[in-house]
Amino acid sequence: PSERELGEQFKVSRVTVRQALQHLEAEGVIYRQNRRGWFVTPPAVIYDPAKHLSFNLYVSKQGYTPHTDKLMQQVEPANKEIAQLMSIEKGAPILFLHRRRYIDRRPVLIEKMYINIDLLPGIENEDLTQSLSQLLLNKYQHQYRDMDLSFTATALPEHVAKDLATSTGQAGLHVKRINFTDDKKVLEIDYEFWRHDAVKIEISIRD
Amino acid sequence: PSERELGEQFKVSRVTVRQALQHLEAEGVIYRQNRRGWFVTPPAVIYDPAKHLSFNLYVSKQGYTPHTDKLMQQVEPANKEIAQLMSIEKGAPILFLHRRRYIDRRPVLIEKMYINIDLLPGIENEDLTQSLSQLLLNKYQHQYRDMDLSFTATALPEHVAKDLATSTGQAGLHVKRINFTDDKKVLEIDYEFWRHDAVKIEISIRD
DNA sequence: CTGTTAATCTGGTATATACCAGAAAACTTT
């Protein structure tokens, strides 16, 4: 029901209803879509970065339907941070890829990827709504192995919230991933913003 | 300044001030202490679970001062979940340890640990405000190796928020950790609730 | 039937106001 209806039903003001709904949202029980209403949160998908599975694969394995939108793709000059991480010159061309990913038609993840085009010639002409890891394996015989991961729980930036059709300031999980080739070069850098309620990260450490 | 002062200063209502402050809080720029006021968030500590360092060690290595409160300690019967994970009988004695941990006098983490007392006889008589990993190493020659980790970004439960002197519904990071012995027995299960703005998790995966 | 326009519904943001609960400070009393 809408906020106004809930207010009437429970004889409280709309402001109070909103606070209560925002509490439930913080717990991950419900979520909202911008000016469309409140919905029950579906179960979170389990994501194990160390398993090197593609989004499409682990989402469908868990019984959900994945989908990917390509928001932008272009070859662009590397900025300072990317250049430094990839050990290339600032301004050297890299492939930038901006995608939105869905689980059961719900947008849950915005990712921005910076791909080392030197190591993957011709990749900019491939279909990049598909699984990148599959493509790397089939066309370039590259398999993800070593990676550096970083997680922070933080609010979704404004443009990300917009792309996910949620409200600004919504809680999210920020993941940064650096993928290396077998010979320790930086293959790809990935910045992910997840809806906080859409994912649970599980990693096994085996020394 | 207080919410009322800010409202006067910028000629907006207190409700609006609160919303703005809550946005900044979600971004991790500021935080509040229950009925004490709003404060600037100090830098987050970097936590790498795979490095097997103790809280005291990695916090002080990064230039901060760690501190630990023991909120509760008792030998108690294992509940179903714990018993199952530890492969012991439900109701068998385990050591429960409830601690609050500080960085530079700011409470940032509540942890509840369930320790397999069979593998660590006499541990309940040790000083458990100190580093557990140090104790395990010195007294039992146990070193953390394999572990299963799980992360979710979620609101702090009511009692956790209270223990951290913050407001209910505050964003947090929930970490579950299962530590194994060298021979693959479950040594200890750890449930951690972090302030979302106090920690950044970094893991290197090297296959 | 199709495309366009207008009305309606949704949450998002804002005002002003009131009272409560607990932390901190000021003031007593001993």
Place this chain on the structure above:
DNA sequence: AAAGTTTTCTGGTATATACCAGATTAACAG
């Protein structure tokens, strides 16, 4: 000087109301 009490200040919760922005739906025109 120390201990207890009161006051003041803080955020926390709640009311009622208003208008905005965008998504959805209904009505209309061709």
